[in-house]
Amino acid sequence: MSDEERIYSIALTQVPGIGPIWACNLINAVGDAVSVFKRRGELPQLMKGATSRIVQALDCPQALQRAEKEYEFIVKNNIRCLTINEEAYPCRMRECDDAPIVLFYKGNAELNALRTINMVGTRNATDYGKQICLRFLNELSEQVPDVLVVSGLAYGIDIHAHRAALANNLSTVGVLAHGFDRIYPSVHRKTAVDMLAKGGLLTEFLTETNPDKHNFVSRNRIVAGICDATIVVESAAKGGSLITADIAESYHRDCFAFPGRVNDIYSVGCNQLIRDNKAILIQSAEDFVRAMCWDAELHPSKGENVQRLLFPDLNDEEQLVVSLLEKGDQQINTLVVTTDIPVHKMNSILFELEMKGVIRVLAGGMYQLLG
Structure with missing residues (x-):
């Protein structure tokens, strides 16, 4: 992630009338925060609901000046600037509709810890x-x-x-x-x-x-x-x-x-x-x-060398999760939101699939379908 993208991401949070939901939608529509500002005139064609008022609001040199000042401060004080599309950004937060497009972090804890x-x-x-x-x-x-x-x-x-x-x-x-x-x-x-x-x-x-x-x-x-x-x-x-x-x-x-x-x-x-x-x-x-269901994850009752069953007997909910993982690795909270299955129940489903050798857990609560 470039310094320019971080500065423009900060600037986007300072534009009057544009909150976190709109800011995220704008980035998704154009691709990055830099383009949101530099291609603002194209927004009505690129994004539904992007009116001339939004285009005018983005013509805001004060926001960029404020962002540059803030970025100078965080660099000087060894503070990390995490934009919403960075890998280090908290993945659980990213799944929320009103996630901030920028977070400032100082410390050594893993924000995407498994638990x-x-x-x-x-x-x-x-x-x-x-x-x-x-x-x-x-x-x-x-x-x-x-x-x-x-x-x-x-x-x-x-x-x-x-x-x-x-x-x-x-x-x-x-x-x-x-x-x-x-x-x-x-x-x-x-x-x-x-x-x-x-x-x-x-x-x-x-x-x-x-x-x-x-x-x-x-x-x-x-x-x-x-x-x-x-x-x-x-x-x-x-x-x-x-x-x-x-x-x-x-x-x-x-x-x-x-x-x-x-x-x-x-x-x-x-x-x-x-x-x-x-x-x-x-x-x-x-x-x-x-x-x-963390006890089951921490102390599995079966041996560690779990072999995938040739024809695992999956129930409807397990099959639903598998079908989503066929599209690519998924974070547990993404699965929860997509399936509308509570977290504690999703944990149990994922553990059963892991024991059947259908999936494996990756760092940060990500799950991968085994081939």
Whole structure:
């Protein structure tokens, strides 16, 4: 990916009236961000719905100037600029309709790790919530030592999830609601620095962006989008973690919640998610790993030298997955969206196909049909 493409991708995010969905559609229609600007006059012929208003909006030298300034900053500070068509861009996020066309990342964690979760919750974490973070991630580190833990670096459950991950030698990534010229809240700066050595920091926002309320809502979609599952630890009846849970559901990702006592204000949200069948009740890492079918992947009951059956007996859902993989390698979340099969069930289907010798798993949750 060229520096020019990265700069023009950043510039596209700064054009008034063009959000992430339109930006992505424009790139898909023309091929790259550079062409979106330089061939803007052709857009009405190349893309349905591209009006003269959009063409005029793209005549925006200020956006390019701002992008060049930002790119100078990220290069100077060794920050990676990941455009949506790059291999290093989070593949799970790419499958979401409102994926940002640019993400800024500093750290060493693999954003396309095979297993990725987020842990979110109230900013007013109780001792109960703090203990859940510690116990759950301690247990999870023993069962799935390569899992990536994502949260929002905020007060409460977020920061305790990050710290518990670090304490258990798990990679952890914080998604910011502002640019890389600050850390908010500032009291979490030390933890953020520690995360750079075992994880990282990620944002879609440019420098000089204030951590305003609406930015946290936008941030939540990235927290949900780059993960296989959302885990709500504690939540009041309303809060950002419930927004994250709703977004995760819209992305066809699994959602889990820890239950609490009915009279505890910061368990009301979790209990509601479970009651309304929006989240699966879990009480331990073992519950979670089993629900995600990760136990079957980690501890296969059959020998490793699995030979492909000449005529495998496939059910309808397995045959559907095979037919999609015949078109080429697919990421698990692409299969989930295309088939409308929940992630936990898709995991089970893919494991059965692997045991039958029909497919094999590749890095980053990609699956390949064997010849």
